[in-house]
Amino acid sequence: MIRRVHVAALTLVAVATGLASCSANSESSPFAAASAAATGGAGGATATVGAGGAGGSGGSTLSLSSGTSMVVDADDDGLDDDVEGTEDSDGDGLPNYKDPVNDGPPTAVSFVPISTPFNTPIGIDFHEPTNTVVVSVNYGTSGQPYNFERIQFDGTHQPFSNLNGLTEEVKIATARSANPQGFVVGDLFVGSGVDGHIVRITDNGQTVLNPWVDLPGPNNGLMRGSLYVDRTGVWNGDLLVGTTLGEVWRITAAGVPTKVAAFGVHLEGLVTVPDKPARYGPLAGRALLGAEEQGILYALKPDGTFDVYQLGVLVEDLDFVSPGENFFGVNFGTSKLLGAEAAQWKEMVGDILAAQETPTGSTSLFRIKWDGAKVVAEQVPLAPTSATVGQWEHVTFAGAGIVEIPPPK
Numbered sequence: 309m310i311r312r313v314h315v316a317a318l319t320l321v322a323v324a325t326g327l328a329s330c331s332a333n334s335e336s337s338p339f340a341a342a343s344a345a346a347t348g349g350a351g352g353a354t355a356t357v358g359a360g361g362a363g364g365s366g367g368s369t370l371s372l373s374s375g376t377s378m379v380v381d382a383d384d385d386g387l388d389d390d391v392e393g394t395e396d397s398d399g400d401g402l403p404n405y406k407d408p409v410n411d412g413p414p415t416a417v418s419f420v421p422i423s424t425p426f427n428t429p430i431g432i433d434f435h436e437p438t439n440t441v442v443v444s445v446n447y448g449t450s451g452q453p454y455n456f457e458r459i460q461f462d463g464t465h466q467p468f469s470n471l472n473g474l475t476e477e478v479k480i481a482t483a484r485s486a487n488p489q490g491f492v493v494g495d496l497f498v499g500s501g502v503d504g505h506i507v508r509i510t511d512n513g514q515t516v517l518n519p520w521v522d523l524p525g526p527n528n529g530l531m532r533g534s535l536y537v538d539r540t541g542v543w544n545g546d547l548l549v550g551t552t553l554g555e556v557w558r559i560t561a562a563g564v565p566t567k568v569a570a571f572g573v574h575l576e577g578l579v580t581v582p583d584k585p586a587r588y589g590p591l592a593g594r595a596l597l598g599a600e601e602q603g604i605l606y607a608l609k610p611d612g613t614f615d616v617y618q619l620g621v622l623v624e625d626l627d628f629v630s631p632g633e634n635f636f637g638v639n640f641g642t643s644k645l646l647g648a649e650a651a652q653w654k655e656m657v658g659d660i661l662a663a664q665e666t667p668t669g670s671t672s673l674f675r676i677k678w679d680g681a682k683v684v685a686e687q688v689p690l691a692p693t694s695a696t697v698g699q700w701e702h703v704t705f706a707g708a709g710i711v712e713i714p715p716p717k
Contacts, residue, residue, distance in 0.1 A: 382405050382406055383405065383406050383407060383408040383586065384408065384584060384586050384587075385407075385408035385409070385584050385586055385587040385658060386540075386582035386584040386587060386658060387631065387657065387658045389405035391631045391632075391657070392404035392405040392407075392657070393405065397410065397412070397654065397655040398410050398411040398412035398655065399411075399412055400412075408584070408586040408587045409586075409587055409677070409678070409679075409680070410655060410656060410657075410658070410659055410677070412655065413686065413689075414655075414656055414675045414686050414687070414688040414689060415652070415655050415656065415688075415689070416688075416689035416690060416691040416694075417635075417648050417652050417653070417671055417673070417688055417689070417690065417691060417694065418648065418652065418690075418691035418693045418694040418695075419637075419646040419647065419648050419671075419690075419694045419695045419697065420646065420647050420648065420695060420712045420713060421639075421642070421644050421645075421646055421647075421695045421712075422463075422636075422644060422645040422646070422647055422710050422711055422712060422713070423463065423711055423712060424459065424463030424464075424465070424710065424711055425643075426443070426445065426643050426644060426645060427445045427446050427448075427449075427643070428445060428446060428447040428448040428449075428640075428643050429443040429444065429445050429447070429638045429640075429643065429645070429701070430443075430444045430445075430447050430477050430478050430479070430638060430640070430701050430702065431443065431444035431477075431478050431479045431480035431498070431638075431701070431702050432444075432480070432636060432637070432638050432645070432701075432702050432703065432704045433480050433481060433482040433496070433702075433704050433706075434482060434484070434633075434704055434705070434706035434707065434708060435458055435468070435482055435494055435496075435708075436482070436484050436485060436493050436494055436707070437493055437494040437512060438458060438494070438512070439707060439708050439715070440458040440459060440460060440461075440708050441458070441459045441636055441645075441704070441706050441708050441710060442456060442457070442458045442459075442468050442480070442482065442496065443456070443457060443459065443638070443645075444456055444474075444478035444479070444480055444498070445457050446472075447477070447478070450473060450474075450475045451472050451473045451474040451475060451478070452472055452473065453472055454467045454468075454469070454470065454471065454472045455469075455471050455472050455473070455474045455478055455498075456468040456469055456471065456480070456496070456509070456513070459645075459710050460710075461708070461709050461710060461711070461715060462711065463710060463711045467513075468496070468509070468513040469496075469509045469513035469514070469516055470516070471507070471509065471516050471518070474498070474499075474500065474501055475501055476501060476530070476532050477532050477701070478498060478499075478532075479498070479499070479531065479532060479533065479534055479535060479702060480496055480497065480498045480535065480702075481496070481497045481498075481534075481535035481536050481537050481547065482494060482495065482496050482497075482537065483495045483497075483537045484537065484539060486539075487537065487538075487539070487545045488538075488541045488544055488545030489538075489544055489545030489546055489547075489560055489561045490545070490561045491537060491545065491547070491561045492510055494512060495508060495509065495510045496508075496509040496513075497509075497520075497535050497537070497547055497549075498531065498535070499530050499531025499532060499535075499549075500518055500519055500531075501530060502519070502530075503526070503527065503528055503529065503530065504522055504523035504524075504525075504526075504528035504529070504551075505518075505519035505521070505522055505523075505531075506519060506520055506521040506522075506523070506531055506535075506547075506549065506559065507519060507520055508520035508521075520563055521559055521563050521565055523555075523557060523565055523567075524565065527553060528551055528553065528555050528557075529551030529552040529553030529554065529555055530551060530552045531549055531551060532551075532552050533549070533550040533551050533552050533574060533575040533576055533578070534549065534550045534575060534576055534577055534578035534597065534598075534625075534626075535547065535548070535549050535550075535578065536548050536549075536578040536579055536580065536595075538580045539580065540580045540581065540582045540583065540593075542580060542581075542582070542583050542593045542610065543558055543580050543595065543610060544558075544560075545561075546558040546559055546560055547559045547560075548568075548578055548580065548595055549578075550575030550576075550578050550597045551575065552574050552575075553570075553572070553574075554570055554571035554572040554573045554574065554575055554599075555567065555569070555570050555571075556568045556569040556570070556571070556575070556595070556597065556608060558610075568595075568608065568610065568612050569606075569608055569612050569614060571597075571599065571606060573599045573601065573602055573604075574599065574600070574601060575597045575598065575599060575606075576597075576598050576599070576600045576623060576624055576625065577596070577597065577598035577600075577623040577624060577625045577626035577662065577663070578595065578596070578597050578598075578626060579595070579596050579626040579627060579628060579660065580594075580595045580596075581593060581594050581595070581596060581660065587658065587678070588660075588677075588678050589678025589680070589683065590607065590615065590678070590683065591607055591660070591676075591678060591683060593609065593610075594607040594608055594609060594614075594615075595607075595608045595610075596608075596626055596660070596676075597626075598621075598622075598623025598624070598625075598626060598662070599623070600622045600623055600624055600665070601622075603618055603620070603621070603622055604616055604617070604618060605617040605618075605619060605621070605623060605662075605676070617683055619674075619676065619683065619684065619685035620685060621662050621664055621674045621676075621685045622664050622665065622666055623662050623663075623664065624662075624663045624664055624665040624700055624701065624702075625662070625663040625700065625701070625702045625703050626660065626661070626662055626663075627660075627661050627663075627703055627704060627705060628658065628659070628660060628661065628705065629653045629656045629657050629658060629659045629660075629661055629705065630657070630705040631650075631657045631658070632650050632707065632716050632717070633650055633705040633706055633707050633716060634647060634648065634649055634650050634705065634706055634707075634708065634709060634713050634715075634716055635647060635648040635649075635650075635652075635653060635703065635704075635705055636703065636704055636705075636706060636708075636710070636713070637663065637700055637701075637702070637703035637704075638700065638701040638702055638703070639697060639698050639699065639700065640698070640699045640700070640701045641698030641699040642698055645710070646695055646697065647710060647712065647713035648713070649713055649714070649716070650716040653705075656675060656688075659675045659676075659677055660675065660676040660677065661673055661674070661675060661676075661688075661703070662674045662675075662676050662685065663700040663702075663703045664700065665699055665700055665701070666699075667697060667698060667699060668687065670687055670688070670689060670690045670697070671687065671688045671689065671690045671694075671697055672697050672700055673687070673688040673700075673703075674686060674687050674688065675687075675688060
């Protein structure tokens, strides 16, 4: 909200056991050891370990000649071992691939203002097919001459679709690869400003389905709250939306909506959490939704039951710190994007990040985590070299670069 201020089972067991038993001080890679163990397995099956996508989706697998594969995740935290590596980022004596929780305090982040000019942006997400960031723009001119544009690495802007005239805060969500529901990678979802209407923009912006879905019944609210395409599989890869009147719906790729909950308050910020209790505790397998005005975080199960947390954060947006992806956030007060390279987030990979619109004198970003006893929110410190954070709208992590922020390796 804007304020004006088939391989024998024995072979697989041997692979996993070999990985888990590797010494934390070993000079050799445990992932190479796992591969070697599989290569020498029954029937001459071979295996390779490859890097994968963010958050453990797809990710590093042992790809065996029989077609069987196994995600290598020794600590069952939702991050593949080759993504986490053998370092001990939080200094607790455990290598990252064996340590499900980032125990150390959040590291200070230095933001860089992106120099290319922007036209009052609001929503932001990663457009994977073009490896660019897509933003909703022209808030101050009621979405004219268009509502969306993609930002190239050199800072040039390209219109994304001919849709225009959407007013108020235009929040967006894009579909990423390995989606269990089968959404087309790069499709963008947004509200139209009409009660219960959801728009789908497909064909890399060339086709606009308006509306794609009209939620059943009256007084559903607008999609000015939040939209998010599930990446965990807990919600079957569905599109989830939280509305201005507090309804939560899940929608399949075929456009079939199912109502999950009704909280009766304006919802902002939405993310789904992997079902990994070792890392996320009672938040595992939930959809998290913020109620900024009430200072509440809802943790919703697919069956509609939920818990409520008051963590001292007025949630504007929610996201995950994705491995190997840069941070970009809409700093609305300056009509700019602020960026921070992926390397700065290395010690917080896999953590839940909440953005607060109201400035706090620091980053106004909070790490939400399970500390083994309770759910807590820890403010991410601001490095002395950082640009000033004014007012966050939406934020994202993306495998893209823009001018001052190079593309991640």
